[in-house]
Amino acid sequence: MSHERENWGSRFGFIMAAAGSAVGLGNIWRFPYLTGTSGGGAFILVYVLFALFVGLSVMLAEFTLGRYTAKAATGAYKQVSRQWTFVGFMGVLTALFIMGFYPVVGGWATAYIFKGFTGLLQHPEAVEDVFGAFISDPVQPLIWMVIYLALNIAIVIKGISGGIEKAGKVLMPTLFLLLVIIAIRGLTLPGASAGVSFLFKPDFSKLDGSVALAALGQAFFSLSLGMGCMITYGSFLAKTEDLKGNALIVTIMDTCIALLAGLAMFPAAFAYGVDPAAGPGLIFVVMPTVFANMGGLGQVFHVLFFIAFTVAALTSSISLMEVVVDYFIEQHHKTRKQAVLYTSIIMVIMCVLASLSLGVMADFHILGVGVFDFLDILTDKVYMAIGGMLLCLCVGWSVKKEDIYNEVTNNGELKFGLFGLWYGLIRFVNPILIAIVSVSGLIANENRALMIAGLASIGVMAIFSKKMS
Numbered sequence: 462m463s464h465e466r467e468n469w470g471s472r473f474g475f476i477m478a479a480a481g482s483a484v485g486l487g488n489i490w491r492f493p494y495l496t497g498t499s500g501g502g503a504f505i506l507v508y509v510l511f512a513l514f515v516g517l518s519v520m521l522a523e524f525t526l527g528r529y530t531a532k533a534a535t536g537a538y539k540q541v542s543r544q545w546t547f548v549g550f551m552g553v554l555t556a557l558f559i560m561g562f563y564p565v566v567g568g569w570a571t572a573y574i575f576k577g578f579t580g581l582l583q584h585p586e587a588v589e590d591v592f593g594a595f596i597s598d599p600v601q602p603l604i605w606m607v608i609y610l611a612l613n614i615a616i617v618i619k620g621i622s623g624g625i626e627k628a629g630k631v632l633m634p635t636l637f638l639l640l641v642i643i644a645i646r647g648l649t650l651p652g653a654s655a656g657v658s659f660l661f662k663p664d665f666s667k668l669d670g671s672v673a674l675a676a677l678g679q680a681f682f683s684l685s686l687g688m689g690c691m692i693t694y695g696s697f698l699a700k701t702e703d704l705k706g707n708a709l710i711v712t713i714m715d716t717c718i719a720l721l722a723g724l725a726m727f728p729a730a731f732a733y734g735v736d737p738a739a740g741p742g743l744i745f746v747v748m749p750t751v752f753a754n755m756g757g758l759g760q761v762f763h764v765l766f767f768i769a770f771t772v773a774a775l776t777s778s779i780s781l782m783e784v785v786v787d788y789f790i791e792q793h794h795k796t797r798k799q800a801v802l803y804t805s806i807i808m809v810i811m812c813v814l815a816s817l818s819l820g821v822m823a824d825f826h827i828l829g830v831g832v833f834d835f836l837d838i839l840t841d842k843v844y845m846a847i848g849g850m851l852l853c854l855c856v857g858w859s860v861k862k863e864d865i866y867n868e869v870t871n872n873g874e875l876k877f878g879l880f881g882l883w884y885g886l887i888r889f890v891n892p893i894l895i896a897i898v899s900v901s902g903l904i905a906n907e908n909r910a911l912m913i914a915g916l917a918s919i920g921v922m923a924i925f926s927k928k929m930s
């Protein structure tokens with residue numbers, strides 16, 4: 462199975478790019494606000510367990526399948542068997558749908574860099590209202606979303622090792638350093654300890670099927686799993702690389718950054734009396750409030766923070782875009798430029814609708830929710846979890862065990878004492894666990910109609926799998 466394939470320039474470059482894909486809005490925007498709305502410590506505990514057991518094993522399976530087939534997601538599944546083609550296609554759809562709202566939030570982050578210069582920090586009491594007015598405006602967020610998308614296009618058009626790798630190498634370490642500094646600042650504020658106990662003292666009465674599914678979906682979202690992104694990245698890995706070592710590093714980095722973002726957010730939120738359950742606006746309210754109360758240095762920190770935040774979002778969204786672009790290149794034989802063009806047009810249309818759904822189009826509902834929430838719930842609560850489950854079934858049951866063993870150990874050159882455990886997780890534990898969590902989440906969730914429709918759409922794709930490209 463030796464295809465000519467562009468490889469990552471270096472191991473560090475690959476890890477930075479894969480971690481760059483994983484670390485993004487999911488860690489810094491979504492994880493803290495979900496923690497806040499899902500009751501704190503109990504959510505975190507379940508999340509960390511899912512990330513370390515389900516997430517890590519699924520990531521290794523994705524790297525393995527990618528390198529084994531040397532194909533991007535759809536091609537990889539198709540190569541195993543045409544019956545699996547739809548899972549790859551579903552992944553492309555997931556990436557496309559996530560990119561229907563991700564650049565909206567990416568645009569907010571970009572805008573907030575500049576809001577540091579336009580008086581936001583002079584009025585800490587108005588920070589919350591400013592955010593609400595900003596995201597519901599019919600024009601402003603659209604402009605920022607387009608700017609943010611343009612940055613993505615510029616990087617993706619350059620191709621894999623040229624654009625993505627260089628971006629990741631410089632920007633990831635910067636982000637890490639900034640979060641550490643901000644967390645230390647938050648922790649030293651008076652009243653911060655309430656935030657620490659909110660984060661680390663689990664209240665299990667808050668735990669139900671809906672919270673468990675939110676934690677599972679978040680683990681997949683945050684680690685970029687269940688939609689073929691890591692299959693695509695794995696397909697560019699050299700045959701000498703240690704897949705499990707790479708998967709372990711990326712998972713640990715991603716989980717640490719999420720926890721670090723929580724540490725940067727909650728102690729400060731409690732110290733300044735911001736409601737931890739404020740929802741999607743949490744970071745855009747807490748951070749400027751912290752910076753506004755810091756005096757002169759606050760502005761510098763604000764600008765640095767939102768630059769790092771935007772960059773983290775960028776290194777993730779370029780990987781999402783890459784999944785769709787690779788699909789057009791490999792399955793429809795388009796040039797990279799054409800593929801980027803088609804992808805961008807679809808994304809802009811969805812993002813405009815998603816952004817407007819938070820303002821002037823708030824009353825337009827699909828299956829009970831606005832466009833932004835529709836795309837979010839469908840991907841995170843349905844497609845990614847089920848995508849992860851199907852990936853496990855594909856790798857665990859449709860590829861020969863011997864082939865998987867050889868791929869993951871580089872033809873026996875690397876030791877993998879836990880192979881049996883991992884293989885068992887992939888074959889049995891993960892699929893059953895994901896099924897249980899999904900069903901209990903479905904029962905407890907208020908958006909049942911949407912989730913059932915999502916599941917039905919997967920069924921339809923499965924039926925037509927063999928006809929897909």
Ligand code: PFF
Nearest residue numbers: 483485486487682683685690
């Ligand atoms: N993991 C990214 C984040 O946490 O922001 C989001 C993401 C990127 C999800 C790439 C899926 C993906 F394929």
